Amino acid sequence: MSATVVAPPSRTERPTPPPRRRSRRNAFVPWMFAAPAIVFLVVFLIIPIGYSIYLSFRGFRIDGGGAFGRRVETWIGFDNYVAALTDTEFLAGLGRVLVYGSIAIPSVLGLALLFALLLDTPRVRARGFARTAIFIPYAVPGVIASLLWGFLYLPSTSPVNFLARQLGAGPLDFFGEPALYFSLANIALWSGVGFNMIIIYTSLKAIPSEIYEAARIDGANELQIALRIKVPLVAPALVLTGLFSVLGTLQLYSEPATLRPMTTTISSTWVPLMKIYQEAFMNDNLGGAAAASVVLAIGILVFSLVLLRFFQRRTFGDNS
Amino acid sequence: MSTLSPPRAQPSIRSRPTPARRASASRSGPRLASTVLLLGALYCLIPVAWVVIASSKSPRELFTTFSFAPGSGLFDNLAALNAYAGGQFWQWGLNSLLYAGVGALASTLVSAMAGYALAKFRFKGRDLLFAVILAGVLVPGIVLAVPQYLLLASVGIAGSYWSVLLPVIINPFGIFLCRVFATAAVPDDTIEAARLDGASEFRIFGAIVLPMMSQGLVTVFLLQFVGIWNNFLLPFIMLSDQDKYPVTLGLYTFLSKGAGDSDLYPLVIMGSAVSVIPLIILLLVLQRFWRADLLAGGLKG
Numbered sequence: 001m002s003a004t005v006v007a008p009p010s011r012t013e014r015p016t017p018p019p020r021r022r023s024r025r026n027a028f029v030p031w032m033f034a035a036p037a038i039v040f041l042v043v044f045l046i047i048p049i050g051y052s053i054y055l056s057f058r059g060f061r062i063d064g065g066g067a068f069g070r071r072v073e074t075w076i077g078f079d080n081y082v083a084a085l086t087d088t089e090f091l092a093g094l095g096r097v098l099v100y101g102s103i104a105i106p107s108v109l110g111l112a113l114l115f116a117l118l119l120d121t122p123r124v125r126a127r128g129f130a131r132t133a134i135f136i137p138y139a140v141p142g143v144i145a146s147l148l149w150g151f152l153y154l155p156s157t158s159p160v161n162f163l164a165r166q167l168g169a170g171p172l173d174f175f176g177e178p179a180l181y182f183s184l185a186n187i188a189l190w191s192g193v194g195f196n197m198i199i200i201y202t203s204l205k206a207i208p209s210e211i212y213e214a215a216r217i218d219g220a221n222e223l224q225i226a227l228r229i230k231v232p233l234v235a236p237a238l239v240l241t242g243l244f245s246v247l248g249t250l251q252l253y254s255e256p257a258t259l260r261p262m263t264t265t266i267s268s269t270w271v272p273l274m275k276i277y278q279e280a281f282m283n284d285n286l287g288g289a290a291a292a293s294v295v296l297a298i299g300i301l302v303f304s305l306v307l308l309r310f311f312q313r314r315t316f317g318d319n320s
Numbered sequence: 321m322s323t324l325s326p327p328r329a330q331p332s333i334r335s336r337p338t339p340a341r342r343a344s345a346s347r348s349g350p351r352l353a354s355t356v357l358l359l360g361a362l363y364c365l366i367p368v369a370w371v372v373i374a375s376s377k378s379p380r381e382l383f384t385t386f387s388f389a390p391g392s393g394l395f396d397n398l399a400a401l402n403a404y405a406g407g408q409f410w411q412w413g414l415n416s417l418l419y420a421g422v423g424a425l426a427s428t429l430v431s432a433m434a435g436y437a438l439a440k441f442r443f444k445g446r447d448l449l450f451a452v453i454l455a456g457v458l459v460p461g462i463v464l465a466v467p468q469y470l471l472l473a474s475v476g477i478a479g480s481y482w483s484v485l486l487p488v489i490i491n492p493f494g495i496f497l498c499r500v501f502a503t504a505a506v507p508d509d510t511i512e513a514a515r516l517d518g519a520s521e522f523r524i525f526g527a528i529v530l531p532m533m534s535q536g537l538v539t540v541f542l543l544q545f546v547g548i549w550n551n552f553l554l555p556f557i558m559l560s561d562q563d564k565y566p567v568t569l570g571l572y573t574f575l576s577k578g579a580g581d582s583d584l585y586p587l588v589i590m591g592s593a594v595s596v597i598p599l600i601i602l603l604l605v606l607q608r609f610w611r612a613d614l615l616a617g618g619l620k621g
Contacts, residue, residue, distance in 0.1 A: 029521050030441035034449065037434030040490035045456055048467035055467070111360070118357050123350040126358060132607065133361035136368065139603040140596055141550040143568040147575060147592050148367040151374065156383050157585070159370070190364065222349050251460050254552035254568075261576050273463075273553070280466045281557075293463045300460050 049297075055290035056080050080291035090292055093272040094299075096181075101249040104185035109242055111189065112196035116234075117226045119197070120204045131201070135194035145191045146258035153183055154262055175263035187255050192248075196241045203237040204230055239311040243304055250300045253277075272296050368596060375593035379586050397590040409591055411563055412570035416549055416595075418481070419566055423488040424545040428537055431491055435498025436529055440511060450499070456492030465557045472558070483558040484566075488548050494540045501536030502529070538609045549599070567595045 031038075059076040084090055118124060119131055137145065151157045153174035161172055174183045207230065215225050253273040260266045269275040272292065280289035374382060377391030385391060401409050437443075438450055468487050472478040506529050514524045530537070555569050562573070574588045 026521075027443060030437040030443045030446070032521070033433040033437035033441075033525065036430045037453075037490065037495055038449070040430060040486075041452065041456065041492075043471075044468060044487045044490050045459065045464065045492075046452075048464045048471060049459070051471060052463075052467040055470075115357065115360055118353040121350060121353045124357065125350070125354040126361075130354075130357035130361045132604065134357075134364045135607075136600055136603065137364050139546065139599040140368075141552070141568045141599075143550075143552050143572050144592050144596055145367070147571060147588060148371050148596075150575075151585075151589065152367060152370060157374070159386070159388060162386055190367065193360075194364065247458070247460060251463075254572075257552075258572055258575065276463075276466065277553075277557070286466075286470070289466055293466060297460055297463045300463075301458055304458055 052290045052293055055286050056294050057287070059287040076287070080287045081295065083288055084292040084295050087275075087292075089269045090272060090275050093269060093275050094296075097250055097252055097271055100181050100184055100188075100252060101246070103181055104188040104249055105242065105245045107185060107189050108192045108196060108245055109238065112193050112241070113200055113231070113234075113238065115193065115197045116200035116204055117230060119201050120230065121222055121226075131198070135198055137191050137193075138195045140191065142187075142191060142254045143258050145187055146255045149183070149187045149190065150259050150262050153259075175259070175265045177265065180263075180265050184252075184255055184259075188249070192245065196245070199241050200234055200237050203234045207233050235311075239308065242311070243308055246304050246307060247300065250296070250303070368600070371589060371593045371596065375586075375590045377586065377589075382586060382589070393586065397586050398594075401587055401590045401594065404587060405562075408562065409567075409570065409594075412565050412567045413595065415481075415564060416566040416568070419484050419488070419555070420545045420549040423485050423548045424541050426485075427489045427491045427494060427544045428541040430489055431494035431498045431540055432502075432530065432533060432537055433525070434495045435500075436502045436506070436525060436533075438495070438499045439502035440506060440508070440529075453492045453495050456490075457496060459492075465553050468554075469557045478558055479560050479564075481564060484555050484564075487554060488544070488551070491540075491544055491547075494544055497536065497540050498533070501533050501540075505532045505536065535609075542606060542610055567591075571595070 057075055057077060057080065058073055059080055060071045061074050061076065115130075115134060119127055140148070152159065155161050155173070158172075158174070164172055173179060211229060212225055215229060220228070251273060252271050256266050256270050257274065260268075260270075269278055273296075276289045276292045276296070279285045279292065370388065373388055373390050375397055376394035377385065378393030378396060381391040381393065434453075438446060438453075464487075469478055469483075472483045472486075477483050510528060510532075511524055514528055519527070549566075550568070552568050552572070555566050556572075559565060559569065562570070565573070571588060571591050574584060574591060577584060
């Protein structure tokens, strides 16, 4: 096809790439390959976002007044946003997610980094076994992970409480107010540490070992090598695993929803997404749910961009 | 050799050599590292071991015997799970396989095509398209579920298999990774040579590009497979017919029903055990195809 119509671009314009022969019809080839992705992107991402924004400005008003008023759907401006941002339950949910995240994210990333560094230590035994065992929870869905840990927390089935009872102590409450955050963070840690460890470990293995040889000759011990060479060099991987952890954490839903039947501490609006779900499907308040979704999405976006910018400057900025 | 070391790290180390500490650390270091790693492995395996053991307990034993002591109700529990609502549990398993298998396959193909287009063609709007896809990575997918439901309900397919399959086909992160893989794995000269030989664009993609990208594509497939398998909110919002539930949603409803009725607990535990074990075996088998290095490389890009 391309052999028939030869229209090489002038070499002075693009000196670096090799000259390409391409017919005008070929301009449509990349679009053909990208078309399915674009269609799905528009239908399942862009239109829903647009629709959400549209809905967030719509609501019901009583029309006509008095006993003859009827509910009509209409534009109500920023009322839904005002309602969402002044809703104490929604704000409390955001607060809970932030508390949970401030426990879960550092422990997942910190432990993942620690395990990755230990795996990368010379002469470590049982390396393959440990790596596989720690990675196994990645295959366990969040709902099932919550079920497993839920039973390990539940007073009547918990092994910890079994031992406590044998020793004559009272039952430990894993679902109490401060403890619950740690119980939830522990589920996140169990589920997430292996995946993040593998990503960090893989970046560690990509570092040429000559660097370590040089450091060893200079008298550095393994701890110094880990802290001063390995950690700075895997910082980009840490930033990105951190970003994904933040995205996942702020969308906390299935873990508290699964644990809810086991405890009364978790209300039906315990996290923002539970509140959004309830507004949309139980209270028939689509506008309110949409406004809360938009607020949450913008919050997540701003939070992750700020985080990315901050760490990018720290990890990539001082290289030059 | 020291020329290869990063300029930043080396001087600071050279400034404080501690040969005495090094000698002791290198003797006890690996042992300590192994111990910590084994503790980590134990922590990750204990819940799995617990659920397997607990699945063998009769309802009474579950609440009275020590957690890690095997019980006598293994086959009763299995029979009860098997009999629940006429074998509905196995239907859920098949549904999960369908959603995750077909969804991830379609998603990988769509991502591969888009990634190839973005990596190997120069066209107007490419940068805009790539920017939109990158932004899509950051959009919390879960916030989309409610409007997606409303839109699918308006065309009448909410509640069907399609309503769970279609939304998971678009995977911005998968497209991003495929673009990285295509850039790295497919040489321009090979494509150009095939064009000169008169191969059609689809043939080039199917016979040359896809095989060259295959290792990366397996990783994209596995990521998306696990992602769909673990997804809870989308089927939770979309589906009302229990026969169409995936395993995760089915077990969730088990537990919700069993809230006041601890007789259902052994069923939930058996169901968790039965659904976790094949996943773990799958992970162990597929681990060697899992190219984390490609993923880590992609993340750096």
